Amino acid sequence: MKQPSWLKNAIFYNIYPQSFYDTNGDGIGDLNGVTAKLSYIHDMGFDAIWLNPFYESPFRDAGYDVTDFYKVAPRYGTNEDFVNLCKEAKKYGIHIVIDLVAGHTSLECEWFQKSALPEKNEYSNRYIWTDSVWKKDNHRFISGYSDRDGCYFANFFYCQPGLNYGYYKPDPEKPWQLPMDHPDCIATRTELWNIMEYWIGLGADGFRVDMAQSLIKNDENYAGVKSLWQEFRKKFDEKYPECILISEWSYPEHAIEAGFHADFLIHVHLSAYTTLFRHEEGTDLNKAWLGHSYFRKDGKGDFRLFYDEYKKQYEKTKGKGYISIPSGNHDIPRLSYKRDDADMKAALAFVLTMPGLPFVYYGDEIAMRFHPHMRSKEGAYYRTGARTPMQWESGKNLGFSTADTLYLPVDDAPDAPTVEAQEKDENSVLHFVRKMNALRHTHSALNADGELILLSENYPLVFERKDATETIKVIINPSDHSYTLDCDATEVLISENTSLSHGKAEIGSRGILICK
Numbered sequence: 001m002k003q004p005s006w007l008k009n010a011i012f013y014n015i016y017p018q019s020f021y022d023t024n025g026d027g028i029g030d031l032n033g034v035t036a037k038l039s040y041i042h043d044m045g046f047d048a049i050w051l052n053p054f055y056e057s058p059f060r061d062a063g064y065d066v067t068d069f070y071k072v073a074p075r076y077g078t079n080e081d082f083v084n085l086c087k088e089a090k091k092y093g094i095h096i097v098i099d100l101v102a103g104h105t106s107l108e109c110e111w112f113q114k115s116a117l118p119e120k121n122e123y124s125n126r127y128i129w130t131d132s133v134w135k136k137d138n139h140r141f142i143s144g145y146s147d148r149d150g151c152y153f154a155n156f157f158y159c160q161p162g163l164n165y166g167y168y169k170p171d172p173e174k175p176w177q178l179p180m181d182h183p184d185c186i187a188t189r190t191e192l193w194n195i196m197e198y199w200i201g202l203g204a205d206g207f208r209v210d211m212a213q214s215l216i217k218n219d220e221n222y223a224g225v226k227s228l229w230q231e232f233r234k235k236f237d238e239k240y241p242e243c244i245l246i247s248e249w250s251y252p253e254h255a256i257e258a259g260f261h262a263d264f265l266i267h268v269h270l271s272a273y274t275t276l277f278r279h280e281e282g283t284d285l286n287k288a289w290l291g292h293s294y295f296r297k298d299g300k301g302d303f304r305l306f307y308d309e310y311k312k313q314y315e316k317t318k319g320k321g322y323i324s325i326p327s328g329n330h331d332i333p334r335l336s337y338k339r340d341d342a343d344m345k346a347a348l349a350f351v352l353t354m355p356g357l358p359f360v361y362y363g364d365e366i367a368m369r370f371h372p373h374m375r376s377k378e379g380a381y382y383r384t385g386a387r388t389p390m391q392w393e394s395g396k397n398l399g400f401s402t403a404d405t406l407y408l409p410v411d412d413a414p415d416a417p418t419v420e421a422q423e424k425d426e427n428s429v430l431h432f433v434r435k436m437n438a439l440r441h442t443h444s445a446l447n448a449d450g451e452l453i454l455l456s457e458n459y460p461l462v463f464e465r466k467d468a469t470e471t472i473k474v475i476i477n478p479s480d481h482s483y484t485l486d487c488d489a490t491e492v493l494i495s496e497n498t499s500l501s502h503g504k505a506e507i508g509s510r511g512i513l514i515c516k
Helices: 031-036 038-043 079-091 110-115 183-202 223-239 252-257 272-277 303-317 341-351 381-386 419-423 429-442
Strands: 012-015 048-051 068-072 095-101 206-210 244-247 262-264 322-324 359-361 451-456 461-466 471-476 483-486 492-501 504-515
Touching: 031 038, 031 079, 068 079, 068 183, 079 095, 079 183, 095 183, 095 244, 183 206, 183 223, 223 244, 252 262, 252 303, 272 303, 272 341, 303 322, 303 451, 341 359, 341 429, 341 471, 341 492, 341 504, 419 429, 429 492
Parallel strands: 012 048, 012 359, 048 095, 095 206, 206 244, 244 262, 262 322
Antiparallel strands: 451 461, 461 471, 471 504, 483 504, 492 504
């Protein structure tokens, strides 16, 4: 399959638009705010942006409950603002990838309102409904919503009815389970393609697909959903070869086979990612995160818990598509949680030197803090603390907005990190990320396709990235211990709390050495 020509060198910056920068003083970030900060994004060395949803929505799930897929929500601006963003981004060589909520809409979507009518119409089967209000296939079916005699399937929250792409193996005793080739299911698929073409026409360079694996039901081995996305990928290769499809599947071997250019190795289907960054001893946030992260200074983690699964996924997808290891996103605690700046540098060095497509969540480049017990906003619950406004400078609202009331409060700590303060400090996380991004762009072995050779999986972590022109050695010590290693490097590219002499490398606490 074809790959966009820009992809192997890309470093993504993930922006949660309502929390990035407010240009009209209403307390909520907007698309013009992203446009206003393109020079900053470019200067940091990011050349691609993933934007979380900005479609019209009642915001019961922060915009992942869409009422109109063809319209920018007024709080973010207009469709013309999106066109302008894409136009200005291209001047900086920045690609804009947008969230595509393919599996569901909001209850308020006109499609669903018509589907909920008892009279049959063209949208009656746009969503999955049972044939009686008293019949539920499972707990995810919601009854009593309307006068239609049936229960609708909720794809995530109750307010997100699932779109009907069909059942891979319909149960003949449940006639409401339509096959994938039913005309009404094909109509849903056609509408999804129309949505993608619309935004590509306005300037989008591709899509990150929310819950990409969820579209086909009774599809235990993903055969149905793979065939659906393979159909879309074929269209992409034929009509839009420079556009990208990224999945929220978290199972790269399946996602890449399905036709996606890349998939996140994160928290949804595989637990390997959490063992790197999100395991916490005695955490009260989520029992799934109990344990010891490898990237902690206590040195109690086990890299093999990550690498054994990663290696399997890497070998199955190498040369076919990319695995993405993000610093974080809007759904999980920030990388900085219980980490200091030295910890952050070690973790970010890993993210920015691994194969595939690196993603840095907005604010992680200045070690913005996670606020674990913040009151829920727009269906975020524990995730709210990872979605607070970007911190640009000292003063009112840390430069995010001139409003008196904000969508979410900024960090009120006296030492809250800001871009302004870290620009003045050459040893800051911000300057480190800028150097790492420049290094990745400068050395082809560190690009998405460079080979990975693991040399040590304990503390410290040692691996090589290699291509036909060069070999780069990466040594990262996330622990608070010091180590002495043999190292015959001739050129030091990045050094943090390390020294190199006479064939020996002294790797201090949270030390980083990248060399040739």
